[in-house]
Amino acid sequence: MGRAVTVATSALNQWALDFEGNLERILRSIDIAKSRGARYRLGPELEICGYGCSDHYYESDTLLHSFQVLAKLLESPATQDIICDVGMPVLHRNVRYNCRVIFLNKKILLIRPKISLANAGNYRELRWFTPWNRARHVEEYFLPRIIQEVTGQETVPFGDAVLATKDTCLGSEICEELWAPNSPHIEMGLDGVEIFTNSSGSHHVLRKAHTRVDLVNSATAKNGGIYILANQKGCDGDRLYYDGCAMISVNGETVAQGSQFSLDDVEVLVATLDLEDVRSYRAEISSRNLAASKVSPYPRVKVDFALSCSDDVAVPTCMPIQWRHHSPEEEISLGPACWLWDYLRRSKQAGFLLPLSGGIDSSATACIVYSMCHQVCLAVKNGNADVLADARKIVNDDTYVPEDPREFCKHIFTTCYMASENSSQDTCNRAKLLAEQIGSYHINLNIDAAVKAIVGIFSMVTGRTPRFSVYGGSSRENLALQNVQARIRMVLAYLFAQLTLWTRGMPGGLLVLGSANVDESLRGYLTKYDCSSADINPIGGISKTDLKNFIQYCIENFQLTALRSIMSAPPTAELEPLVDGQVAQTDEADMGMTYAELSIYGKLRKIAKAGPYSMFCKLINMWKEICTPREVASKVKHFFRMYSINRHKMTTLTPSYHAENYSPDDNRFDLRPFLYNTTWSWQFRCIDKQVNAL
Numbered sequence: 001m002g003r004a005v006t007v008a009t010s011a012l013n014q015w016a017l018d019f020e021g022n023l024e025r026i027l028r029s030i031d032i033a034k035s036r037g038a039r040y041r042l043g044p045e046l047e048i049c050g051y052g053c054s055d056h057y058y059e060s061d062t063l064l065h066s067f068q069v070l071a072k073l074l075e076s077p078a079t080q081d082i083i084c085d086v087g088m089p090v091l092h093r094n095v096r097y098n099c100r101v102i103f104l105n106k107k108i109l110l111i112r113p114k115i116s117l118a119n120a121g122n123y124r125e126l127r128w129f130t131p132w133n134r135a136r137h138v139e140e141y142f143l144p145r146i147i148q149e150v151t152g153q154e155t156v157p158f159g160d161a162v163l164a165t166k167d168t169c170l171g172s173e174i175c176e177e178l179w180a181p182n183s184p185h186i187e188m189g190l191d192g193v194e195i196f197t198n199s200s201g202s203h204h205v206l207r208k209a210h211t212r213v214d215l216v217n218s219a220t221a222k223n224g225g226i227y228i229l230a231n232q233k234g235c236d237g238d239r240l241y242y243d244g245c246a247m248i249s250v251n252g253e254t255v256a257q258g259s260q261f262s263l264d265d266v267e268v269l270v271a272t273l274d275l276e277d278v279r280s281y282r283a284e285i286s287s288r289n290l291a292a293s294k295v296s297p298y299p300r301v302k303v304d305f306a307l308s309c310s311d312d313v314a315v316p317t318c319m320p321i322q323w324r325h326h327s328p329e330e331e332i333s334l335g336p337a338c339w340l341w342d343y344l345r346r347s348k349q350a351g352f353l354l355p356l357s358g359g360i361d362s363s364a365t366a367c368i369v370y371s372m373c374h375q376v377c378l379a380v381k382n383g384n385a386d387v388l389a390d391a392r393k394i395v396n397d398d399t400y401v402p403e404d405p406r407e408f409c410k411h412i413f414t415t416c417y418m419a420s421e422n423s424s425q426d427t428c429n430r431a432k433l434l435a436e437q438i439g440s441y442h443i444n445l446n447i448d449a450a451v452k453a454i455v456g457i458f459s460m461v462t463g464r465t466p467r468f469s470v471y472g473g474s475s476r477e478n479l480a481l482q483n484v485q486a487r488i489r490m491v492l493a494y495l496f497a498q499l500t501l502w503t504r505g506m507p508g509g510l511l512v513l514g515s516a517n518v519d520e521s522l523r524g525y526l527t528k529y530d531c532s533s534a535d536i537n538p539i540g541g542i543s544k545t546d547l548k549n550f551i552q553y554c555i556e557n558f559q560l561t562a563l564r565s566i567m568s569a570p571p572t573a574e575l576e577p578l579v580d581g582q583v584a585q586t587d588e589a590d591m592g593m594t595y596a597e598l599s600i601y602g603k604l605r606k607i608a609k610a611g612p613y614s615m616f617c618k619l620i621n622m623w624k625e626i627c628t629p630r631e632v633a634s635k636v637k638h639f640f641r642m643y644s645i646n647r648h649k650m651t652t653l654t655p656s657y658h659a660e661n662y663s664p665d666d667n668r669f670d671l672r673p674f675l676y677n678t679t680w681s682w683q684f685r686c687i688d689k690q691v692n693a694l
Contacts, residue, residue: 003167003275005272005308006039006040006271006272006273006308007039007226007228007270007271008038008040008041008042009041009042009228009229009230009246009256009258009268010033010041010268011230011232011244011245011246012025012047012233012265013264013265013342014044014232014234015050015234015346016054016237017062017237018050019069022049022069023072025265026073027073027076027079029268030076030078030082030084031078033082037270039082039083042197042230043084043085043199044199044230044231044242046087046089046098047086047088047232048070048087048088049065049088050237051201051232051236051242052237052238054124054128055128057128062089063090063091067146068146070088070101071150079105080105081105082104083103083109083165084104085100086100086101087100087101088101089128092111092113092141097129098114098117099111099113100172102172104305106151107151108143108147108153108156109156109157110158110161111141112161113159113160114129114132114174114175114177115131115132115160115184116131116177116180117129118176122240122658122669132159132160135160136296136297136298137159138157138160139158140157140158141156159299161298161300161301162299163301164301164302164303165306165307166303167275167307168275169193169300171188171196172196172197172198172199174199175201178200178229179215183219185219185227187295188298189223189224189225190291190292190295191292191295191296192292193225195226195228195307196226196227197228198216198228200229201231201242202231202242203240203658204243204331204335204659205660205661206328206331206542206546206659207328207331209243209245212229212245213254213325216249217253218252219249220251221252222252223288226248226278229245229249233267234342235338235339239657241335241339241658244267245257245260246267246269248269248273248318250277250278250318251277251278254320255271255273255319256270256318256321257321257323260326260334261335261337261375263379263386263387264386265386272315272316272317272318275308328546328549329549329550332542333550334371334375335657336542337368337374339657340368341372341375341376343511343536344412349508350396350506350509350510351508351511352413352414352513353415353510353512353513354366354369354414354416354513354515355416355531356442357431358426358430359566359571360544360548360566361516361517361547361571362431363551363563364550365514365515365539366415367438367550368539369409369413370405370413370438370558370560373412374405377404380402380403381403395411396506396508405439406437406439407439408439409438410439413440414440414441414442414510415434415443416442416444417431417432417445418445418447418493419444420447420448420485422485422577427569430566432444434560434563436562437560437562441500443500447485447492451484451485451488454488455481468481468576470576478576482576483527483530486531489530490529490531490533490534498510511534511536514531514537514654515537515539516532516540516653517547518542518543518663519599519602520544520587521650521656522601522602522605522662523593523639523643525587525591528648528649533654534654535654535655536654537655538656539656540654540663541658542657543602543660544598545599551566551567552567555567570586570587570588571595572585591642592638592642593635597639599662600619601615601639602664603662604618605643606662606670612636612637612640612684613690615636616636616690619632619636620632620694630691633690637680637684637687640683641678644677645678647675648675650670650672651674655667
């Protein structure tokens, strides 16, 4: 009868403009899908060129090379006798579209352009592409000669259509279309489409995975059907980490789940599903059937091919499974670790250098590198030849096998405690003990000579010597002396990153890691061009609260007992003189607000789109048990003053792993001016009027 269909979806670690590598990974996924009996294979969005090409989409080279890769795919024996669904940019009548190209046995069946473009947050698709606004309309697309020579076709269908095989009907969605309020799968399902496919370029955000899973399952819960989702994975060249989670769902229940975080470049999910389950599920939904009788039909591209066999009664089909979600602490442990691994191997550097202060932020960064080492050793143990080859290149040893995370950490991770006369012995000991427990190559140095030399030059030129406030200096002098220490640490970090391996007789250089968290960046509680200035920052999109929870997770899961004392110590910059040998300076006192408050301000400012007045209005209710309206007004004003004074620092913020939707990243996510009228006179006057009225 032909009822059991076998389909495959994939999560591929594609890299923007790496056409050769992208082709190899696509072919490998097709090979795996075919070897497991699949008759249809779905890949991620724009997988041929890589999703993150950005303004390279404007270049004709990107289109040319995408078609060259498509020609290779069409010619390959691997793509025979399986419907292949790949993503690439296509220029149609001088308009650029984000497309799916679906082909079978050297013939292109359909080019399906994206209808709803992602254009919020980190996404800028409307900058490069145009949405296809002609619903249920198909035109002729004239193929370039390099494709005509392979397929023998001059034109192919281009537009909003579905595929009708011998046994079922398939319809495509592309990423954002699943998230849109009028998703195409709704009317496609009413028109008899039984299999929905979605090729995504969806990046990781803490606590987001369940939303994607719920959307996929709900897509077929009301309307019945099979939903197949593919997604990109890994770092393809910027701040985002695409987190896989390929999945297959039937009638609102998940039947196959891919990994969210993995070092596997190619992951393929294959499922055999019963079409009769879809038909019987739909049969009893009378409201759906009534709506279906009135729906406008989609153009159907007939395909002389079946996804099932004629004699398949005894073929076992997949059963529903329970989706396992990671905790936020697990997400922090795994997501940034995988991102760091991609960055390290693709940048062809020999490891990382981290200024390790003995505080929560730098310790959390060190733990993420240690987690990365765990993931590498686990992948090698599980037979991942790609990871083994990359590890050998990084350590410059063709026989090396990473088996122990601490031993691998010693090869690729250097930590450096940069003491000054204002540093306590406690933080020095904490940094040293943590380095011992994770296995990093640890350096202790003192920056006092460099600080005195810099300040000495200033004194020699001006005849004035600045003093800390505890010694009678002004706030300007106090801040300048702190900044000198912080900036010297950045200079030394880069010097040691370039030459530490040279002193050890080893080739290569190290990537400098930053460790400013998202809340400090939002407040501007960092020195411009200090240790927060680095090559990359794995925690720059993570809140202090989440980092504390992650530290606790590392204590329990990695047995890093050194973290206990780090957790219990108050956060401090250690840039002002000690008092009786003890730290007197604390971060929260310096900032004039707590980290918990900062997190709330950040979410209201970015996610709730609240300016000073709206934030005040929301907080007088949220904090009515703990603050008077006047106190709330004072807190809101202080935050916006500090935020606006320091916003210029975001223009030079180290590229950070994107993990929070209230990130102040100025590059692409949070677009704001960096020169403000910091008095906020009109806005603050509105707050004052409301306070007086209350």
